Amino acid sequence: QQQVKQSPQSLIVQKGGIPIINCAYENTAFDYFPWYQQFPGKGPALLIAIRPDVSEKKEGRFTISFNKSAKQFSLHIMDSQPGDSATYFCAASMAGNQFYFGTGTSLTVIP
């Protein structure tokens, strides 16, 4: 059973566009929600993370929106650049236990 559902599977946007990647979860015990960026042949790198006590977190061009009641969270990339082309994974965890990853979104930013 997929603990964290992620969509879309792939996304293509023009440079400057705002791609949005969505994730949903069921387990209300999750209390930590990170996003990871992965380039081909590399391990995932932490991009930004949020805890359920806030509804939004922004770091540079990356913003997480969190809707606790809907059990959903999303990643927005402002002013996207070709260098943002990568695979993005959302994840969820509780109290330092294992992380559950979404299925990933392949983002392509066209120059």
Add this chain to the structure above:
Amino acid sequence: GAVVSQHPSRVICKSGTSVKIECRSLDFQATTMFWYRQFPKKSLMLMATSNEGSKATYEQGVEKDKFLINHASLTLSTLTVTSAHPEDSSFYICSASFESSSNQPQHFGDGTRLSIL
């Protein structure tokens, strides 16, 4: 900079060979490390949780005799793929957190591309 170092980055070997992959936490102690397997264009599949000083906890369907995990120190965990076969070819990634008792992000190594001929 990198906080988790994984070595080697790429291995190509013959069927039947055993392959050891190292995962090191740099400048911090990790009582828990995680080993993942990732197929092309797929998500990370947790294989096992490596606990320093005790036996690893394997996920359902992962053969513990096939994938030997040793976490002998607070900065090093190893994954040994024993008698590897072509179906074991994959991208193996380890991760570690600064602390296991609170929500700290997992930091990933750069992965090991294993190709069995």
